[in-house]
Amino acid sequence: MIHADTKTVVYRSGFIRTLINRYSPDLISRAAALFDQSIYLLVAGWILMAIAGFAVLCRYSFTPGASAIATDAGRFASLGLPHAAGLPTLLMVVHPLCPCSTASMRELAMLAADCQDQMSIDVLFVQPKGLPGSIESTELWKAAEEIPGAHLIRDANGSAAAKIGAATSGQVYLFDADNRLQFSGGITSSRGHEGLSEGRSTLEALIHHKTPLVRETPVFGGPLQEAQ
Amino acid sequence: MKLQSNLALTPSVVARADTLLREHQLSIAIRTDRLLAGLLEFEWGFGIILALWRSPLTWHGGLSSIHPHVIAAVFLGAVLLPVPILLSLVRPGESITRHSIAIAHMLMSSLLIHLGGGQIEMHFQIFGTLAFLAFSRDWRVLITATIVTGTDHVVRGLIMPESVFGVLHVSVWLTLEHVAWVTFDDIFLIGSCIRGVNEMRGIAETRAMLEQSYRDVERQVEERTSELKNAQEELMKAARTAGMAEIATSVLHNVGNVLNSVNISATIVADTLKQSEVASLTKVSDMIVEHKPDLARYLTADERGRLIPDFITDLAGCLGEEQASMLNEVQSLSKGIEHIKQIVAAQQSMAKKAHVLTRIKPFSIMETALSMQLMGQSGDIGLTKHYDELDECIIDQHKVLQVLINLLSNARQAVMARPASMRHITLTVERVEESAEERIRFRVKDNGMGIARENLARIFSHGFTTKKEGHGFGLHSSANAAAEMGGHLSVMSDGVDQGATFTLELPVLKSQEETLCKA
Numbered sequence: 234m235i236h237a238d239t240k241t242v243v244y245r246s247g248f249i250r251t252l253i254n255r256y257s258p259d260l261i262s263r264a265a266a267l268f269d270q271s272i273y274l275l276v277a278g279w280i281l282m283a284i285a286g287f288a289v290l291c292r293y294s295f296t297p298g299a300s301a302i303a304t305d306a307g308r309f310a311s312l313g314l315p316h317a318a319g320l321p322t323l324l325m326v327v328h329p330l331c332p333c334s335t336a337s338m339r340e341l342a343m344l345a346a347d348c349q350d351q352m353s354i355d356v357l358f359v360q361p362k363g364l365p366g367s368i369e370s371t372e373l374w375k376a377a378e379e380i381p382g383a384h385l386i387r388d389a390n391g392s393a394a395a396k397i398g399a400a401t402s403g404q405v406y407l408f409d410a411d412n413r414l415q416f417s418g419g420i421t422s423s424r425g426h427e428g429l430s431e432g433r434s435t436l437e438a439l440i441h442h443k444t445p446l447v448r449e450t451p452v453f454g455g456p457l458q459e460a461q
Numbered sequence: 462m463k464l465q466s467n468l469a470l471t472p473s474v475v476a477r478a479d480t481l482l483r484e485h486q487l488s489i490a491i492r493t494d495r496l497l498a499g500l501l502e503f504e505w506g507f508g509i510i511l512a513l514w515r516s517p518l519t520w521h522g523g524l525s526s527i528h529p530h531v532i533a534a535v536f537l538g539a540v541l542l543p544v545p546i547l548l549s550l551v552r553p554g555e556s557i558t559r560h561s562i563a564i565a566h567m568l569m570s571s572l573l574i575h576l577g578g579g580q581i582e583m584h585f586q587i588f589g590t591l592a593f594l595a596f597s598r599d600w601r602v603l604i605t606a607t608i609v610t611g612t613d614h615v616v617r618g619l620i621m622p623e624s625v626f627g628v629l630h631v632s633v634w635l636t637l638e639h640v641a642w643v644t645f646d647d648i649f650l651i652g653s654c655i656r657g658v659n660e661m662r663g664i665a666e667t668r669a670m671l672e673q674s675y676r677d678v679e680r681q682v683e684e685r686t687s688e689l690k691n692a693q694e695e696l697m698k699a700a701r702t703a704g705m706a707e708i709a710t711s712v713l714h715n716v717g718n719v720l721n722s723v724n725i726s727a728t729i730v731a732d733t734l735k736q737s738e739v740a741s742l743t744k745v746s747d748m749i750v751e752h753k754p755d756l757a758r759y760l761t762a763d764e765r766g767r768l769i770p771d772f773i774t775d776l777a778g779c780l781g782e783e784q785a786s787m788l789n790e791v792q793s794l795s796k797g798i799e800h801i802k803q804i805v806a807a808q809q810s811m812a813k814k815a816h817v818l819t820r821i822k823p824f825s826i827m828e829t830a831l832s833m834q835l836m837g838q839s840g841d842i843g844l845t846k847h848y849d850e851l852d853e854c855i856i857d858q859h860k861v862l863q864v865l866i867n868l869l870s871n872a873r874q875a876v877m878a879r880p881a882s883m884r885h886i887t888l889t890v891e892r893v894e895e896s897a898e899e900r901i902r903f904r905v906k907d908n909g910m911g912i913a914r915e916n917l918a919r920i921f922s923h924g925f926t927t928k929k930e931g932h933g934f935g936l937h938s939s940a941n942a943a944a945e946m947g948g949h950l951s952v953m954s955d956g957v958d959q960g961a962t963f964t965l966e967l968p969v970l971k972s973q974e975e976t977l978c979k980a
Contacts, residue, residue: 268551276561279544283568286537290575291617293529332516332528336578363523391522402520425516425530426579459522 294423297451298401306412308397315384317353321409321440326357326394327377328402329368331455336427337403338376340420344433345380348440352407354383359391359402359457391457403454405432407439415439418450426453474669481665486598486658490554493597497562498549500593504569505538512576530576537572541565556599563602566590567609588646598658600651607647614639700923700938716801723797726790733787738779745769745776803832818970819858823901824848824890826858830865831888842876843885849892851901855970857946861903864939864950868905868963871935874928875909875961883908899969900948906962912954920952943967 268275309324316322325341327334345354356377358368368374368387377385388394397406407416416439420432432450439445470478512534518525545565548558570587577583587610594602752759752766759766827848869886876884889904912920912927919925921940926933936950943950948967954960 272548272552272557276544276548276557279540279561280564282540283537283564286533286540287568287571290529290533290537290572293533294575328520328522330518330520330525332519332530335515361522423579426575428579428581455519456521459524 294426294453296424297419298403298454298456300449300452301400301404301406301417302398304397304406304417305414306408309406309408309414310412312393312397314355314357314386315353316355316408319410320351320353321407321415322353322355322412323436324355324357324397324406324408326359326388326397326399326402326404326406326457327373328455328457329358329360329371329373330364331373331402333421333425333454334373334403335376336421336425337405337419337454338373339427340430340433341383341405342376342380344420344436345383347437349381351440354380355386356380356383357386357388357393357399359388359394361391361458394457400457401452401454402457404452404457405436407436416445416448418448419452419454420450421453424453470666470670471673474666474673477672478662478666478669481668482662485661485665487554490559490597490599494549494553494558494562496596497566497593498546501542501545501562501565501569504566504573505534505542508534508538508569508573508576511573515576515578533572534576538569541568541572556601559597559599559602560605563594563606564609566594567606567613571610571613587643591643591646591650595650595654598654598661600654603647603650603654607643610643611640696923697941700934700941716805720797720801723794723801726794726797729790730787730794733783733790737783738776741772742776742780745772818855820853820855821858822853823851823856823903826856826861827865827888827890827903830862830869833862833866841881841884842873845885845887847887847889847891849890851890851892854901856967860942860946861965861967864942864965865903865905867935867939868903868965871963872905872907872909872961875907875911878910879908893966901967901969903965903967904962906960908960911957911959912952912961913957914954917952917954921950939965 309322314322314324323341323344325337327337341354341356358374358377360368374385377383386393394404399406401419403419403421405416405418405420406414409415416432416435418432418435420430420436422428422430430450431447435445435447435450509531512528512531516528516530519528542565545558545562548555548561552558567587567590570590573586574583591603591606594606748765748769749756752763760769761767827846831844872886876886885908887904887906889902889906891902891904893900893902916925916927921936922933923937924933925937940950943965946967948965951964951966953962953964
């Protein structure tokens with residue numbers, strides 16, 4: 234027996250009813266009967282589709298960007314970035330319009346709040362060719378300005394980032410007071426996702442002179458330059 | 462007699478309470494399903510706006526394209542909607558619908574958290590969603606929602622632990638903390654659902670008991686009304702019987718009076734016949750026959766014979782007087798018998814024609830009543846009649862006659878207290894001019910003992926009487942009869958010994974249909 238509400242919903246649409254009655258008068262009855270018999274299959278199929286959709290989204294979110302090419306103290310020093318003597322320097326390289334780096338910037342702000350006056354912070358804003366507008370008007374620039382003590386550096390055409398091998402927006406380096414590389418990687422657990430991450434935990438440990446579990450983490454962000 | 466109701470949980474009350482509870486739960490479930498289905502649509506739109514606001518474009522150096530989060534918000538959100546919305550339309554209130562909506566909401570919450578960049582504030586809506594799901598008051602839905610979230614955390618925790626907790630190596634306490642917060646929320650929400658259902662059950666039981674009580678009271682009211690109707694019918698029958706008895710008594714009384722007259726006349730005739738001079742005529746005849754051979758000498762010479770012609774002459778005169786006297790008495794006798802016949806015939810015709818409407822001139826009913834009441838009493842009560850020239854109208858002759866007989870009987874009894882020469886009754890039959898509706902008025906006015914002012918209000922009450930041998934039915938039944946005909950019976954009296962006037966007013970009926978309507 235076909236559920237009354239199934240037919241009622243269909244019958245409310247006069248256009249659909251006219252169409253169906255013209256071409257297949259008993260289509261409503263057959264469709265309603267089929268629906269009644271397979272409702273649980275329908276729900277199960279729907280759940281599987283949703284799971285598949287989330288799997289695709291998760292795959293995107295947890296696929297990191299290109300890893301940075303290994304760099305060293307010499308390359309870093311050649312950049313001439315401002316830093317405080319005797320303190321480690323944290324360098325973050327970002328694309329000014331990368332939405333995924335918003336989470337990285339928030340994590341940097343929280344890290345800066347936790348580790349005040351224990352490190353020098355430089356934020357290198359890559360300005361690729363063809364980027365619309367000024368980078369000072371972007372949300373990322375404004376968020377970086379909010380970080381106490383952070384030095385904001387414009388990197389025209391991304392040459393400085395390329396020099397030290399940074400490829401993905403959100404790349405973070407930590408150099409100790411002797412400009413030795415201590416950490417390279419990202420400080421978010423997935424694209425645009427703030428919260429606890431291996432990168433941030435590692436940086437906190439290093440700044441507080443503890444031994445971290447890892448020294449490299451994946452960087453979840455967009456490419457700094459166009460694909461070649 | 463107190464009306465009683467039984468507020469107890471009988472099996473029928475419990476069954477009805479179960480039905481009411483199911484209906485209530487179904488209505489809540491349907492309402493909640495449609496509310497949450499609509500909320501899903503709102504969240505979908507919100508997710509798209511959130512994605513467009515936070516991450517509209519993705520950049521490759523200087524090149525941009527639509528961010529995957531926008532695509533996910535549109536398409537993955539669209540995947541989550543159709544089944545719950547369809548079920549809310551074609552299967553509202555059913556278990557499969559509620560659980561599907563719960564799954565959709567938890568998945569939508571997960572999507573929104575993702576689109577919101579994992580901000581802690583976006584996680585709050587998980588707990589808000591659980592509270593919304595509790596609206597249906599089905600705690601099982603909360604279990605489904607919790608299972609969805611728990612499965613997501615467990616599966617991703619196994620495959621990609623950093624996706625759940627952000628780090629690869631997770632303390633078991635962190636896992637338990639995540640579980641504990643959801644469990645904490647579930648405990649209170651499930652408890653609230655169960656309490657809500659128990660309250661609904663209490664309401665359903667109370668309503669079922671009230672319905673039962675209402676039916677009990679209604680049944681008792683019907684029984685009492687039926688008893689009252691029966692009692693009223695019995696009372697009316699008794700009143701009618703009393704009225705009939707009064708008429709019968711009146712008939713018997715009048716017949717009795719006439720029989721007195723008949724008896725007297727018959728006695729006179731008998732005595733006259735006994736004492737008739739015919740015996741003397743026989744003696745004279747015998748003497749004539751005895752002296753037949755010398756009749757002429759006997760009649761002229763005999764001492765006794767000479768008396769015979771004068772005797773015969775005197776005898777003829779006496780016999781003539783006897784005849785006249787007896788003729789007179791026989792006529793009176795005949796008249797009385799005729800009157801008895803008329804009284805009995807009138808009563809019989811009225812009995813046959815009870816409740817039959819007839820077209821008749823109103824004054825003739827008064828005359829009939831008069832004949833039934835004052836027959837045999839003519840001459841001892843002065844009568845004045847004022848009869849208007851009225852056309853025939855439709856009247857319940859029996860009822861009107863019953864009332865008039867009663868009024869005339871009372872008037873007759875009232876004036877009996879006066880000396881014979883002062884007894885007077887005035888009868889009026891007239892059209893009532895002062896009302897818009899056409900009405901007839903019958904009035905019986907006497908100069909008898911009157912009615913005390915304090916008794917005027919009670920004169921028509923059942924059982925009230927000022928007569929030593931009265932039973933208080935007559936005027937009460939007369940008033941009822943008047944009311945049944947759409948009229949009314951009224952009385953006026955200036956007090957004791959001031960006489961009384963009884964007035965019967967009736968509407969003039971044009972047709973039998975009008976009669977039925979008025980009845």
